[in-house]
Amino acid sequence: MSETAIIYGDQRIPYVVNVDDKRTTRVAIHVEPDGKVIVDAPPGFAAEAIQAAVQKRARWVVSHVEDAKARFAHVRPREYVSGEQVIYLGRRYVLKVLPTLEKPRAVRLRGNRLEVETRSSTAEDVRSKVRAWYRVKARDYFAKRIAEASQSLPWIVEMPPFRLLEMNKQWGSCSADGQVILNPHLVKAPRECIEYVVMHELAHLKYHDHGPEFWQLLDVYSPQWRQSKGVLDAMVEVLAND
Numbered sequence: 001m002s003e004t005a006i007i008y009g010d011q012r013i014p015y016v017v018n019v020d021d022k023r024t025t026r027v028a029i030h031v032e033p034d035g036k037v038i039v040d041a042p043p044g045f046a047a048e049a050i051q052a053a054v055q056k057r058a059r060w061v062v063s064h065v066e067d068a069k070a071r072f073a074h075v076r077p078r079e080y081v082s083g084e085q086v087i088y089l090g091r092r093y094v095l096k097v098l099p100t101l102e103k104p105r106a107v108r109l110r111g112n113r114l115e116v117e118t119r120s121s122t123a124e125d126v127r128s129k130v131r132a133w134y135r136v137k138a139r140d141y142f143a144k145r146i147a148e149a150s151q152s153l154p155w156i157v158e159m160p161p162f163r164l165l166e167m168n169k170q171w172g173s174c175s176a177d178g179q180v181i182l183n184p185h186l187v188k189a190p191r192e193c194i195e196y197v198v199m200h201e202l203a204h205l206k207y208h209d210h211g212p213e214f215w216q217l218l219d220v221y222s223p224q225w226r227q228s229k230g231v232l233d234a235m236v237e238v239l240a241n242d
């Protein structure tokens, strides 16, 4: 990777070139959630050709960078104090930290509040309790969704094994031996987004790659998937923030 930049109006937009062995003809430009611009280029592509390609799409790049930065500005590091917002299945709740001298009760949702009893009241203690609560909820909810979907998908004979794994840039994956892996942060997303990720991974049990047949299958069994993916992409920084 090497950093370089284009000029658009009075702005300098830096970008990082990533040589991608799988590409053969054109470059692909994408803007990461924090506003970083990445250009995937085929091996041996001249720097001037890459720069020209980015310059040609400068207006698109600038508008995506601005969107990303505006969204990212709202994402502050969590403090795990009362009044902070927590998200679960696409709904917002208010964190309520309840100091206690007794043995703390389990974390629970009550009305619009997520109540966390703590003896130490430190951010670390509250954070670890909230994270543990999310994992339990994620395991239960995902297992239910996978079981349900498995029954209606003709290529699945029995419910595949699944596990939780925190991943940086992925909501889910499917291993070669048929294990479904889901990101516990996904349980914060709206139900239709979870549905999409589950369907996506279950479709990989039939087609392991992202070829045209894979997307056709998804279109049949999850016709709204594009919309759900869009919602999920727009929320990525909020959902992964902890």
Ligand SMILES: [Zn+2]
Binding pocket: 200, 204, 210
């Ligand atoms: Zn996939």
